[in-house]
Amino acid sequence: MNEQVRRTIASYTTYQEAERAVDHLSDHGFPVERVAVIGQDVRLVEQVTGRMGHAGAALQGAASGALADALLGWIFGLLNWLDPVVSGLLRALYGMVFGALVGALPGLLVHAAQRGRRDFASVSFMQPNRYDVADDALRLLAEPPSGTGTGTSSGARKSSRPRSGPAVT
Incomplete structure (x- = not known):
C-alpha cells in the first residue's frame, strides 16, 4: 500500500508500545489488517x-x-x-x-x-526513532462505496474505532 494514504493515529517511542496499541485495537474488534506499524526516522547503528x-x-x-x-x-x-x-x-x-x-x-x-x-x-x-501506528482509512474513503450504497457509511465506522493514543498529522 502507498504510505501517503495512511493516516497516523498514534506514535510511540518503542516498538513494544506500538505492539500493545495494535493488540488493544484487535481486542476491541478493529480490523487490524488495515493497520501498519511504521518505524520513522530510521538510523543505522x-x-x-x-x-x-x-x-x-x-x-x-x-x-x-x-x-x-x-x-x-x-x-x-x-x-x-x-x-x-x-x-x-x-x-x-x-x-x-x-x-x-x-x-x-x-x-x-x-x-x-x-x-x-x-x-x-x-x-x-537499524534503529527507528519512533513507531507510528497508522491505518489506511484515507484510502478507504477515496474508494467508491461497494453495493447499492445503503449500508453503513465510513464515518460511522470511523467513530466506533478506539484510539490508543494522540493523533499525529
Missing part, C-alpha cells in the same frame, strides 16, 4: 564488538566456510550422491574441515588487503 586482527579474520573466514561445507557434505551424505558407504555425518565432518581450511584463506587475504583500514568487528542494525 554499527556496534563495534572488538578488535579484528589477522587471526580473527582467518577464524571468521574458517567458521563461514566450515558451516557452508558441513551443510553441503551432510546433504551429499544423505542423498548418497558420491559413495553410499560413507555416512552423512562423516561427509559433514569432512566438509567442515575442508570448508574451514578453504574459508580461512580468503578471510585472511581480504583482511590483509584492507591494510588496517578496518581492524575491528561490528554488528549493524
Whole structure:
C-alpha cells in the first residue's frame, strides 16, 4: 500500500508500545489488517564488538566456510550422491574441515588487503526513532462505496474505532 494514504493515529517511542496499541485495537474488534506499524526516522547503528586482527579474520573466514561445507557434505551424505558407504555425518565432518581450511584463506587475504583500514568487528542494525501506528482509512474513503450504497457509511465506522493514543498529522 502507498504510505501517503495512511493516516497516523498514534506514535510511540518503542516498538513494544506500538505492539500493545495494535493488540488493544484487535481486542476491541478493529480490523487490524488495515493497520501498519511504521518505524520513522530510521538510523543505522554499527556496534563495534572488538578488535579484528589477522587471526580473527582467518577464524571468521574458517567458521563461514566450515558451516557452508558441513551443510553441503551432510546433504551429499544423505542423498548418497558420491559413495553410499560413507555416512552423512562423516561427509559433514569432512566438509567442515575442508570448508574451514578453504574459508580461512580468503578471510585472511581480504583482511590483509584492507591494510588496517578496518581492524575491528561490528554488528549493524537499524534503529527507528519512533513507531507510528497508522491505518489506511484515507484510502478507504477515496474508494467508491461497494453495493447499492445503503449500508453503513465510513464515518460511522470511523467513530466506533478506539484510539490508543494522540493523533499525529
